Amino acid sequence: MARARVLIRPKEGILDPQGKAVERALPALGFEGIGHVRIGRMVELEADDAERLPELCEKLLANPLIEDFEIESIDGGG
Amino acid sequence: MRWGVLQFPGSCDERDALHACGLSGEARLVWHEERDLSGVEAVVVPGGFSYGDYLRAGAIARFSPAMEAVAELAAGGGPVLGICNGFQVLCEAGLLPGALLLNQELRFVCRQVELVDDAGERLSIPVKHGEGRYWAPQPMLDEIEAKGQVAFRYAPGQNPNGSARDIAGVVNEAGNVLGLMPHPEHAVDPLTGSTDGLRVFESIARSLA
Numbered sequence: 001m002a003r004a005r006v007l008i009r010p011k012e013g014i015l016d017p018q019g020k021a022v023e024r025a026l027p028a029l030g031f032e033g034i035g036h037v038r039i040g041r042m043v044e045l046e047a048d049d050a051e052r053l054p055e056l057c058e059k060l061l062a063n064p065l066i067e068d069f070e071i072e073s074i075d076g077g078g
Numbered sequence: 079m080r081w082g083v084l085q086f087p088g089s090c091d092e093r094d095a096l097h098a099c100g101l102s103g104e105a106r107l108v109w110h111e112e113r114d115l116s117g118v119e120a121v122v123v124p125g126g127f128s129y130g131d132y133l134r135a136g137a138i139a140r141f142s143p144a145m146e147a148v149a150e151l152a153a154g155g156g157p158v159l160g161i162c163n164g165f166q167v168l169c170e171a172g173l174l175p176g177a178l179l180l181n182q183e184l185r186f187v188c189r190q191v192e193l194v195d196d197a198g199e200r201l202s203i204p205v206k207h208g209e210g211r212y213w214a215p216q217p218m219l220d221e222i223e224a225k226g227q228v229a230f231r232y233a234p235g236q237n238p239n240g241s242a243r244d245i246a247g248v249v250n251e252a253g254n255v256l257g258l259m260p261h262p263e264h265a266v267d268p269l270t271g272s273t274d275g276l277r278v279f280e281s282i283a284r285s286l287a
Contacts, residue, residue: 014213015240017184041133060141063134063170066177066213 002050003074008062009040040067044074079103079283082118084148084164086110086128086139091161091263095124098263101276102283113143119286120157121148123164125206125261135178135209136166145171157282158255162207165247165257174248174257175222176214181207182240190271192233193246193260196226201274203260205238210259212241212248219243225251230258256282 010016019037026034043061047053053071062069081099085092085107092107099105099122108115110128115121128139139145145167152158152173160168168174181187188206195201214222219242222228230247237244239259247258262275 014179015182017180017182021184060137061133063137063177065215066179 002047004045004047004050004053005072005074006043006045006053006057006061007040007070007072008043008057008067009038009069011066011068014066079286080117080119081105081122082108082115082120083122083124084108084110084144085124086126086142086144088128088130089124089126089163091125091163091261094261095122095161095263098266098275098279101266102279108144110139110142110144113147115144115147115151118151120159120282121151122263123148123158123160123167124263125162125164128163128167131163131209134166134170135163136168136170139163139167140171149173152250152255155252155254157285159278159282160255160257161261161263162210162259165259166209168255168257173255174250175218175227176212176245176248178209178259179211179213180209181211181238184208187238189238191236191238191246191260193230194233196229200233201230201262201265201277202272203262203265203275205260207239207259210239210241212239212245212259214242219245222248227251229256230260254285 016038018039023037057069058064083092083095096105166178169177186208190204193201227249229249231244232246249256262278265272265275
């Protein structure tokens, strides 16, 4: 059993309005000098066969047209 | 014309779509677990929040048995109309180019908009969505424009969501799969202000006549 974490983020160059909204809110809270905020998703899962994770990401977890993904193993497994 | 209107858990516009289709033929609902579309000549993938829109709008619905049957119908040249969430499902399924992203202003928009179709005619049809910003890489946008695949644009100044090049609806290369964010099925009766949506259903019905 392999435990993995999949990070999914909007591709560079695609407007991320959620990130922009967070960025605009920061100065009002006293956080200056923070920029390029991008918001994505994180999925944790357990897989019997970690070899198939990239395919799973391309077909379902991410939309490769608009998102990049990264697979990290957790606990050194997989 | 015999229409089938898909129904997913979380669909919410299938009844209006059924009514609109019924004005230009017969129509029945097709439950998402149905794999058999026999007797159905054209399909509507309706609006709503299929499977709760979990993960990404349309991402899970594309794997339903009914969508497998829709892909086969489309491959055989059968007309398929995806409205709003249905448009998102067709893009996720790879039956249409591009993707729909969160609205630029992050607000759910619900209002009447003017559209311009590929013949330059105007239609007044409502939109209601939070994720309707049409996006594709520049080369893909150039390609679909060059191939005449932009079916509808928001009229100048009326783009409600930041869609690339004001695109509101696209067709596939073969011309038999159409997806759009605005809701023609909500504009088929004078009671609700406009009957321009009827033209969308009638033109699909005519294509098979």
